[in-house]
Amino acid sequence: MFKETIDCIDAGSEYCPCHLAESGDCILCSQLHGSCFCDCSNWKGVCIYQEFKYNGEKAKEGRKTFNCLVEEKLLYENDVLLLKFKAPHKLAIDLVKPGGYIFIRTDPNVYFDVPISILESDIETNIITIMIEVRGIKTKKLLGIEKGGEITIRGPYWNGVFGLKNIQKQKNRNVLIISRGIGMAPMMPVIQKFTANNNKVYLLLDKEPYKDNYVKEYLDKYNVTPIFMNTIDKGDISSECKSMINTFISEKNISNIHIAGADILTYKIIDYMNEINNTKVLLSCCNNTKMCCGEGICGSCTTRFSGHRVKRFCKVQADPRNVFEGRRFI
Known part of the structure; x- marks a missing residue:
């Protein structure tokens, strides 16, 4: 019988177990789903259930928010914005891999944060570069960011x-x-x-x-x-x-x-x-995928597939063929 290989991008990291473990919705751990035996769908070398118990049956501390200095701002064609900003060294290291992205704060209301992929993370200078397509209400607010000012970001996230x-x-x-x-x-x-x-x-x-x-x-x-x-x-x-x-x-x-x-x-x-x-x-x-919280909680990243399956794509890491096969577009 064919079993689809899925992974959780945060499994085994400093952000695991997450809030999905608290609600019994962990992507990988069968015991956190309520099963009485261990049948992890993708072993990551760390027992998520044990980590959850050791942490007092609570989620680990989530991503932090950083205020970073904007080093450069370039605007192309009025709707393509390039920003370079100075980040903490650890954050620059965490975002150097493919799939890294951050949330940028555009308003005191955290629900208005914008997810943006990383173009480049230079671990020598700690300069992170992003390129933004200005389209909607939230991205238009990013045009107000200026060189020498501050940009507020939340991260790191890895499932881009x-x-x-x-x-x-x-x-x-x-x-x-x-x-x-x-x-x-x-x-x-x-x-x-x-x-x-x-x-x-x-x-x-x-x-x-x-x-x-x-x-x-x-x-x-x-x-x-x-x-x-x-x-x-x-x-x-x-x-x-x-x-x-x-x-x-x-x-x-x-x-x-x-x-x-x-x-x-x-x-x-x-x-x-x-x-x-x-x-x-x-x-x-x-x-x-459209994202809001980046933690699998808000549901904006969920996509439904045949067989009444729901995947949280801010965390689920899968092969593109499996992502698009059996996907319900209605």
Whole structure:
């Protein structure tokens, strides 16, 4: 019988057990679900149930809030904002991995915090760089942040990318990244990880809806030259993109494809990989789930699947194929 492999991004960390353990909704621990025997769905080397008992049957202390000095502010095209700010050293280390993100405070009401992925975390200077697409009420407030002022953030959070295990497996291989729009920002820690593990990175970059490549200076650090193209055409993957995927798989022996863009791009690429009957190439992608608390409590990140299954995607770490297969869009 096939058993889907899921993981909790916080399991075994300093933030585990969390508030889900208190309510009997722990993602991994069977005993915290009320079972009388131990049957962890994914052993992390730490007994969550034991940690919960040792901690007085309470959740560990959650993420902290930091006031950070803004070192640089750049505004592109009136709706793409780049911010650099000085962070505590430990926070910079915690956010250097793929999937790192933070919540930015825009209002005294903490429910208005905005989740933003990390573009770069420099552990030498402790400078964290983020790129924000200004769209809604909350992100528009971020335009008021100025150089020399303060930015209030909460973190670290780590589940900004699905398929982290697939990324970590890539060593001395050829990998392909397909990115569109603001997805160019959160793809950078993934590229950093790939190059650190001596992988050759190929990049298909769709600038739409923007006029320019705003991460060029960061790509140059890793000697990655993008191939510019239109990835989406009339709600499907463009024929040009399909052709390039086939070429890279057959000629470059690509072992992993990372998709950095909207869910429609990920969904269509998974469909296309199934269409060409290729399940050997591993996948990873951006986590575009709507989030509010980041702790699995508020429910804004929950997605329903066939079989009345509910997944909390601010914490659940899974393969992109499992994220999109059986997903209920209504």
